[in-house]
Every structure is written in C-alpha cells, then in structure tokens.
Amino acid sequence: MTAGLQTIIYPVKDLARAKALFSALLEVEPYADEPYYVGFKAAGQDVGLDPNGHSKGMTGPVPYWHVADIRSRLAALVSAGAEVLHDVQDVGGGRLIAFVKDADGNLVGLLQDA
Template identity: 35%
Template sequence: MLRGLTTVRFHTTDLESAKRWYTELLGIEPYFERPGYAEFRIGDYEHELGLLDSKYAGTLGAHGDGTIAGGPVIYWHVDDIRTTLDRLLSLGATPHEPIREFGEGFIAASVVDPFGNTLGIMQNRHYLDILSTTTR
C-alpha cells in the first residue's frame, strides 16, 4: 500500500531563514516555491523536502483530540489515494488533512494513526517518473 517515500514536510516559524539555511546545507535553491512553502529535490532519487510556514500548519487539521499536529509530515506514494485513505480510516486512523490536489499529478492527504503519528499519503507523479528510470 505504501510504495515509497515521496515528500518530507518540515514546519518553520521563519520560512525565509529556513530556505536560506537549507539552501546552504544542500548547495541548491528550492526548485518550487509558493507563498508559505518551498521545496527542494534531494538525494539519489530526488526525494522532496518541503518547508511550510507554521502559520499554515494549523489550518490543515488537528489530531483527533483537537491538538494541532507538530513535527514533520512524511508522505508516501500510493496508487489510489481515496482507497488508501478509506482503508486507513477503517483501521482507526483519524482525518488530519483532507484530500487536496496540488496540480500536475500531485494529490495528498494525511491521517493521525491510533498512536498519535501523522501519516501522509500522496499520489505523486514525480515518484512515478523516478521509478520508471530505475531497474529493480
């Protein structure tokens, strides 16, 4: 069901400083930016590292007990986001972020598992593009 890592999203209270710091660390500029968000492609498989302004994190959803989720959100590629989300919810996960389309083949959602962890799922065109270039 969870095919591979697509994106890790960190929250930051100072997006501009975080972008500068990660640019220095990684030696590259973000490949994608929009207000409140920046993303780098890194590593051998060009995994995505996203930086989200913390002021937007609270608008995306809360844990089942009403507290806002903290820490990173790790997104895994899935073949069918709606089926996967339904399965997660049937196993006791609670909604965190609703299904939303980012455009260009990127659709994501997240849940909070029964143990308080945020689990992201994503149909990710970039993951499939990279996968098609590798041999197993």
C-alpha cells in the same frame, strides 16, 4: 504500485529562515519557491517547507507515502484506526495529498501524482 516514501514536509513559522537552513543543509536551491511552499529535491527525496502546516494540524515533519490510489489508501488507514487531519486535496497539477494521525499521534501523509 506499492507505497514509497519519497517526500517529507516540514511545517515552518519563518519561511525565509527555514529556506536558508534547508538550502545550507541540502546544498541545493529550491525547485519551488512560493509564499505558500518551498520545495527542494536532494538525494532522491522531495523536502518541502509549509508555512501553513501548523494551522493544518502538522505538529512536526510529515512523511508522505506516494500511492497509486489515494482515496482507497486513505479509507484503508481510517479503517485501521487513523484519524483524518487533512482530507484529499489537489495542491496543483493534479497532485493529491492527505494526511492522518495514527493511534500513537504520528502523522502519516499520502501523495498521489496525476
């Protein structure tokens, strides 16, 4: 499986305000609406709002590349010079995420579904 960009997560400070904004932008209601995460599906994309993103080191939106083997892909990124900001974590249902910072300060996320 080659990596595919299907998810972007935005760090937000005011979850209710961000949810209203993205509902208006995407013209859909969230499929996930929890105090720790709000998620939308629109036009083949998964758009998430993370109220804890800033404390995890997110400085802006993080694109998440869907991969088959998150640990090997993370190791490859580190070997190529990336710095791990958020190590592999199960966020529920076996879905694993991680994100790194590249040499230019860009954030790159990895996501592996169960």
